[in-house]
Amino acid sequence: MSTPSSTPHPSASVTESTRAAHPPVTVTVTGAGGQIGYALLFRIAAGDMLGASTPVRLRLLEVPQGLASAEGAALELQDGAFPLLESLEVTDSPERAFDVTNIALLVGSRPRTAGMERADLLAANGGIFGPQGAALNAHAADDVRVLVVGNPANTNALIAQQNAPDIPADRFTALTRLDHNRALAQLAAKLEVPVSSVRDVTIWGNHSTTQYPDVFHALAEERPVRDLVDEAWLAEEFIPRVAGRGAEIIDARGSSSAASAASAAIDHVRDWVHGTRNGWTSVALPSTGAYGVPEGIVSSFPVHSIDGRWVVVEGLDVNAFSRRRIDLSVDELLEERAAVAARGLLPS
Numbered sequence: 001m002s003t004p005s006s007t008p009h010p011s012a013s014v015t016e017s018t019r020a021a022h023p024p025v026t027v028t029v030t031g032a033g034g035q036i037g038y039a040l041l042f043r044i045a046a047g048d049m050l051g052a053s054t055p056v057r058l059r060l061l062e063v064p065q066g067l068a069s070a071e072g073a074a075l076e077l078q079d080g081a082f083p084l085l086e087s088l089e090v091t092d093s094p095e096r097a098f099d100v101t102n103i104a105l106l107v108g109s110r111p112r113t114a115g116m117e118r119a120d121l122l123a124a125n126g127g128i129f130g131p132q133g134a135a136l137n138a139h140a141a142d143d144v145r146v147l148v149v150g151n152p153a154n155t156n157a158l159i160a161q162q163n164a165p166d167i168p169a170d171r172f173t174a175l176t177r178l179d180h181n182r183a184l185a186q187l188a189a190k191l192e193v194p195v196s197s198v199r200d201v202t203i204w205g206n207h208s209t210t211q212y213p214d215v216f217h218a219l220a221e222e223r224p225v226r227d228l229v230d231e232a233w234l235a236e237e238f239i240p241r242v243a244g245r246g247a248e249i250i251d252a253r254g255s256s257s258a259a260s261a262a263s264a265a266i267d268h269v270r271d272w273v274h275g276t277r278n279g280w281t282s283v284a285l286p287s288t289g290a291y292g293v294p295e296g297i298v299s300s301f302p303v304h305s306i307d308g309r310w311v312v313v314e315g316l317d318v319n320a321f322s323r324r325r326i327d328l329s330v331d332e333l334l335e336e337r338a339a340v341a342a343r344g345l346l347p348s
């Protein structure tokens with residue numbers, strides 16, 4: 001049973017002419033009562049995701065036991081008096097939450113704890129994304145864009161996409177921007193350069209420990225990174241550090257990354273809507289066969305955002321060091337797909 005509560009926010013500062021140029025965008029956040037939700041909602045309301053001129057209608061979806069926490073976040077959002085926040089609604093009904101939604105951030109799901117791999121969450125979380133994909137298919141706006149954050153994110157995105165046959169497949173993405181940002185930050189620290197001067201790293205494959213952070217095309221202060229680091233550092237320090245960062249955060253904090261994950265989700269959607277800047281980014285999206293990655297999985301690629309669509313960067317040379325690692329991560333995604341198919345989570 002749905003328990004919606006709606007709080008209109010008539011905003012004096014969003015003028016009629018602003019509204020005409022920038023119609024309101026409906027954004028649904030699932031798992032809104034959780035820790036990523038708490039970090040994400042205020043950034044969206046402040047305009048960090050869609051820009052300072054775009055009013056937002058927020059829909060917060062939770063399961064019944066999470067509603068109180070989401071309601072609490074909603075009270076605080078109201079107290080923020082955000083000029084762009086046009087309306088705010090908390091519900092436990094996916095149908096209501098996804099009704100004419102333009103942007104769906106699928107965060108709601110269980111996080112892992114110390115000692116778990118993200119794939120261990122397939123059993124706990126896989127069942128969430130089929131029904132949500134079907135609800136999106138039935139209720140979302142024609143232009144809906146979907147970002148899956150809940151782990152294991154790539155395969156959950158695949159489940160949602162496969163259960164939404166009427167939505168173009170390329171509207172379903174999974175978050176590898178956090179890994180991308182981690183790779184930029186690690187390179188900047190190693191090379192002692194500003195993080196803003198590092199670009200064109202790529203996360204390939206799965207958001208898991210098999211992911212491959214590739215620096216062979218990256219630039220730092222316009223110099224090729226491959227000339228500045230050696231393969232031993234890449235193989236023994238950089239790649240394990242980036243791929244293992246989620247576990248490092250869990251060990252340090254006692255719970256999984258939240259603010260950095262929320263920030264990466266903001267970056268992902270902002271670039272999707274407004275275009276990439278400062279080189280390419282990394283996004284997990286349904287493979288169309290680029291770089292030998294088979295169709296039928298959601299895998300991370302180097303992409304530009306052009307006119308509101310992700311476009312895979314073409315023609316990159318993939319050396320043997322990279323090929324081996326991409327293939328390993330792709331094999332893991334194929335195994336995850338087989339596991340969820342065996343559980344009946346993919347329509348036949």
Ligand SMILES: NC(=O)C1=CN([C@@H]2O[C@H](COP(=O)(O)OP(=O)(O)OC[C@H]3O[C@@H](n4cnc5c(N)ncnc54)[C@H](O)[C@@H]3O)[C@@H](O)[C@H]2O)C=CC1
Nearest residue numbers: 031033034035036062063066108109110111150151175261
């Ligand atoms: N892709 C990425 O880079 C990252 C992914 N994650 C993943 O994000 C997910 C959420 O993490 P946290 O916010 O820290 O967890 P959390 O446990 O703090 O919050 C999750 C919320 O989701 C809600 N929820 C569960 N099932 C739901 C459903 N069917 N519909 C709506 N809401 C539902 C829960 O009630 C809870 O409030 C986890 O799976 C975590 O592993 C976390 C960090 C980075």
Ligand SMILES: O=C([O-])CC(=O)C(=O)O
Nearest residue numbers: 112151245246247256257
């Ligand atoms: O590691 C986890 O479980 C949370 C996550 O996905 C990350 O921080 O990259």
